[in-house]
Amino acid sequence: MPSVLAVCVVRALHPDSGRAGVTAIDKGPVDGPVKVGDYGLYADVQVDRKHHGGLDKAIYVYAQEDIDFWESELGREIPFGFFGENLRTEGIDVNAARVGEQWRIGHDVIGEVTSPRIPCQTFARWMGDDSDGWVKRFAQERRPGPYLRVVKRGPVAAGDAISVLRVPDDAPTICSLAR
Template structure:
């Protein structure tokens, strides 16, 4: 059964060469129960509200299996939160999820898949080193993007919670299909 590996929120705002001047991509796991509301994970922030946050991008989910792929590719450890994700999930094909798909996390929280993550130059700078060059294209080409989620029902979640797919809209495009269209 799919499960929640970690719930992450911003650890530190870092200076960034982008237009905002800082980035909130440095997310780290939070222990215990964590509140998830209509605008996301409690204690999390987004530095660029133009591209992140709001009801349709309240939470960013990334698959543990995709993180393991990138660990092999980059030959380094990529702990939960490294991709800027709020939810590191396991056993769930996040990129194959259909837009409008509904998941229940734990006993209470319900989220809806809304759109793919679009990698940006801030993410490339976060990757750093020689891997940063061409990172946006490389990440995009692999199609291991993760998905943004709308919170339909608020509540508390914690690492280890089960994730259940409640409904899948027939014929709706997948996260990766939307990204590549």
């Protein structure tokens, strides 16, 4: 059964040489349930909501299976939240999800897949690579993870089950959009 391994929110804002001057990419796991509202998880922050938040990018999801790939590639452990994800999942191919697909997360929350993550220079700097190298590498692997918009609010917690409620047959997948 697909499930949530960790629910992550911002731990601290960090100075960043990007346009905003700070970044909220530093996310970490929390204990217990977290309320989910229209703009995402309570106690979370997105500095640049045009690119990393807002109603259509309220929750960023990344799969442990893709983290396992990156840990092997990079030769290091990637802790929960390190890629800026709000939910770390297992047992669901998040990159095969179709735009418009709806997931029930826990008992109440319903999220709808909207778009893939587009890697940015903030992410590259966070990974220790100020060049375009990390952005290109991450994009080429086609493991971007999806953003969700919130259809129904409620709490989420580590251990919550994820069930797919609806899959539009004719919609593109996250992976195909990431090309």
